[in-house]
Amino acid sequence: MNAAPHPFEFFIVCPIGFEEIQHQELITTASELNLNVLESKKLKGGIEVQTNDRHFVTIIPYLKVATRVLLRLTSFKVRDFPKLYNKVKKFNWGPYLYRADQIDILVTLRKSRLIHSGRAKDSIEKAIGEWLKGNPRKKISDSAAIQKIYFHIEEDLCQVSIDLCGSPLYQRENKNQGAIAPIRENLASGLIQWTLSKLNIDQASTSTEPEKKLTFIDPMCGSGTFIFEAARLKTPNTNKNLSAHYIPATKVEFQKVCQNTSRNIFSEFIGIDQNQFFSDKRLELENVSFISKSYKKVIQDLPKNAVFVFNPPYGKRIKIIGERVDFYQNVIGDMASMDAKAIGMIVPDEVPLKIKMNNYQQEVLRFKNGGLAVKFILLIKNEPAT
């Protein structure tokens, strides 16, 4: 490990409600990649990380729950606009700015003497513009990610962070087109990781082969987001054009990213849907089958002891015949009849679903899916004591 003289501070932004899952992903992945974390703290909507490891940025393509990762640059007291302008103009942006155009300044104010975020943004833009006049940037590729700089001013303390990502991390470059109500990729990955943690499956194992035969099934897979995320859980997203590739302070370390460290937790994957959205996409993945039918027609032929994770229709964009409670109850009963090892299903939070099954333990995780309050109901089969 290559230690830096002062610790770096990062902030990993994740969906609200997924902080514990994100924290677990950070700790597991850092240990797998041999990255040293000095301290990590869960905050609402993200994890603050202190590290003295220069290579910490190489974790980014492995973080599947995160929305983006920020590097904290500096903080200073500020109570008026001239001070803000001067502080920003005098800061040494050299290690961080790789472009002179397409710089997105994002300002948030809280309990501060400065109460006008638009004016604060103007002062910051002018100050950076002045700095750039004396420090022109080298020409970079047209496809380089835009730069985002965050200024959060709370109780007169301005915290400045730079985004290491560009486009949000949940936008995978291999995204499916044309699905109805697809789940966001980072939510899907987080729910699979949560399911594995409740099954006590070691996600930090270093073996490149799945430990046991474990089938992952999405019986209503739509465009196959859950299957894709389950199959690529331990595969880094290397085809994203991240800001960290270009930022002078991170680009050298970032070039070392992604040796071939991918491995599988599941041994096979089955996607089922009446729609055809997943039909071609699955060909990009190994050990994936797709059945284009109602799951009801094939349930009896599915492997026993599998992990089912899915996002059924909510009865809004995709209609449900009959009462929603009955529909969901029925689906769970079908999975349980196949002796499922785990059944994880997202339903609208307002649906008063009461599940009682003697041989399953129940856990619930609440979050927002596309702005709608939902719950992920997870049933874990009681295993006989060995």
Ligand SMILES: C[S@@+](CC[C@H](N)C(=O)[O-])C[C@H]1O[C@@H](n2cnc3c(N)ncnc32)[C@H](O)[C@@H]1O
């Ligand atoms: C909310 S969408 C799932 C979206 C998916 N998670 C994704 O990311 O693209 C619900 C899906 O359930 C499918 N569906 C509904 N009833 C089904 C059934 N009985 N068998 C198989 N698929 C079904 C619909 O065709 C639809 O694609």
